[in-house]
Amino acid sequence: MKMIINGRKVDASDGKKIEVFNSATGELVDTVPSANEKDIQKVMKAAQEGKKVWAETPLYERSAILKKYVKLLEKHKSEIAKLECSEMGKRIVECEAEASTAAKIFTGFIERANHICGDVMPDCQSECGKDLIFTRREPLGVIVCIVPFNYPVELFSHKVAPALIMGNVIIVKPATDNPLTVIRLMELLIEAGVPGNVAQVVTGRGSVVGNQLVDNPYVDAVSLTGSTEVGCEIAKKSSKYLHNVFLELGGNDAMIVMEDANIDFAVEEAMLGRVWNAGQTCCATKRIVVNNKIKEEFTKKLVARLDKVKRGNPSDYTTDIGYLISERAAIKAEEQVKHTIEQGAKCIYGGTRDKTFFEPTVLIDITSDMDVANDMEIFGPVIPIIGFDTEEEAIEITNAPIYGLQCGIVTNNTKKAINMAAKIQVGNVVINGTGNYRHIDMAFGGTKMTGIGREGVQYTLEEMSKVKSYVLKNILN
Missing domain, CATH: 3.40.309.10 (Aldehyde Dehydrogenase; Chain A, domain 2)
Known part of the structure; x- marks a missing residue:
């Protein structure tokens, strides 16, 4: 399979590939591109163009597109489950359950986003008594979504659904061992109508692709599910740009x-x-x-x-x-x-x-x-x-x-x-x-070295957006 950059299915610019094996049988399932710095530059350029396009797309239009994706996901549930089973050795019953959950996750975020309202400030201060102040939620911008191997369909959904519905651009980095299912999910998003410069997927080693995506001034936020060690490294790299970081990390529960x-x-x-x-x-x-x-x-x-x-x-x-x-x-x-x-x-x-x-x-x-x-x-x-x-x-x-x-x-x-x-x-x-x-x-997430932030329909939409206040001075009689 190929990665998707600016709506096109492409190989790495230098032609390098990574082999994907069936964990249960050891058989070669497919290959994916091993992206490099030149490829990342193309991704970032497209994302900057998509950033403006998607933010200006009304919420009702974003909702309609993502609802189409939910229907496609339900239609291709069996295909998605079989693909996940073949590349990671997870039981087919678990894979089917995960695909069903993914559809519920997207639906939940769509419905919730359509009922988020802003605030209006009270006119309780005499010096501001004739001013009208209200708030709106706006997108963060470009969000790098680093998806782990263990629940590629479900955790893709927990990151991508809130990011897209709130008007953000996404760049998805799947796990190296099993990237095929995530690529297929991205194909369905594009088919549903998400613009190619809004949703992109890049494959390759985390030490190369992951680092280049995170250590980048054109990124506004990073969402990772992974080890505490990797999470700490991402936090360090993100700190010099003040990226928003959402980290769901290790545990010994x-x-x-x-x-x-x-x-x-x-x-x-x-x-x-x-x-x-x-x-x-x-x-x-x-x-x-x-x-x-x-x-x-x-x-x-x-x-x-x-x-x-x-x-x-x-x-x-x-x-x-x-x-x-x-x-x-x-x-x-x-x-x-x-x-x-x-x-x-x-x-x-x-x-x-x-x-x-x-x-x-x-x-x-x-x-x-x-x-x-x-x-x-x-x-x-x-x-x-x-x-x-x-x-x-x-x-x-x-x-x-x-x-x-x-x-x-x-x-x-x-x-x-x-x-x-x-x-x-x-x-x-x-x-x-x-x-x-x-x-x-x-509100899924932990304390101490388990991470930063929470994932869940009731919570992530706020984390994937920012509040802006609009002030209309002397507008009231």
Whole structure:
């Protein structure tokens, strides 16, 4: 497939390409251009032209175009899902669900944008009593959207929908390992009527293309979902231009299982929180913090439940767990498990890798000084179990990492859970469920080193725009 610059499907100016492989089979799926500085210059020139065009397009016209895109997305849902499944090894049922969610995300942002009103200042000050002051929301300008590999369709939508509906120009940088689905989504946007200089997609290595897009005076904002390390680098590069930055970064989220919890329910939630998308989810439950009085029973039941997880072809609707995005990612997860064992943990289930497939893994005897209990995020189906005796200890364990995205609490005592939630340093707390949860309207985002900003239909439109005040002096009688 080709990248899309100024409405045209093009190769890199020097002809260099990147191969895209099926994560599950290792087969070559397609190639994409490996963009360079000359290509980025073309993108920026087109974006500056599109910036004026799209900002001057009335909201109702932008809405009509994006509604056409929603219809195209629904029409091509099966195609999009199959393409995503083929390039990243995600289960087909998850890919179809993601495509359906994407349509809801766009619809939600369109509807919300059409009901945002400005403010009128009260004439309560005598010196301004005859002046009329009102506000309008205007676009930021050119927004670079850096989409991660793990949810390419959904997170493309959470960035692109609010940016476009508020009148911004977008430049999308997909993940290097699986850019095909994002390119196809961009093709549908162009087909729906979004001008070619308003929506562009550039492919290539993040170290080259990503850096050149961010370290650029012609950009007004950057929206990234990725690692904390990359987020910090983007913040540094953006600072000299004072770009607006929206960063949804790493996490090492906990699910607390209290003594009074329904153990079977907690086991099911823990399994789903780690097996879904093979554990490659930002807000996935990456540590299970269990009361010591029920820890042994919980662990035995969890191992028994994982035995029932069906391995197989991700395009098979009966398969329960997919593959990691690349062998490089699987090797990293394997090394992190070995490192944890070397620090004193015990692996009682799984722990093995077959190329890009990583077996669901259970680690016990985790102590508070181990890296996995603190800042080491394992992006795979690995379940470290950490015991606690008191409520205060559970909160302390949960708050230990530098991250704070989401947390789950399983208990029959809702009052206690709400009070615990107030003390837990995360962006969102899910009571009676895994933290691996996201509603399109909720304020999704974290605290501490997990990022800056919030994504969600109720919130992102304001972040993707700026307020301007209009003053009409002496207009009132």
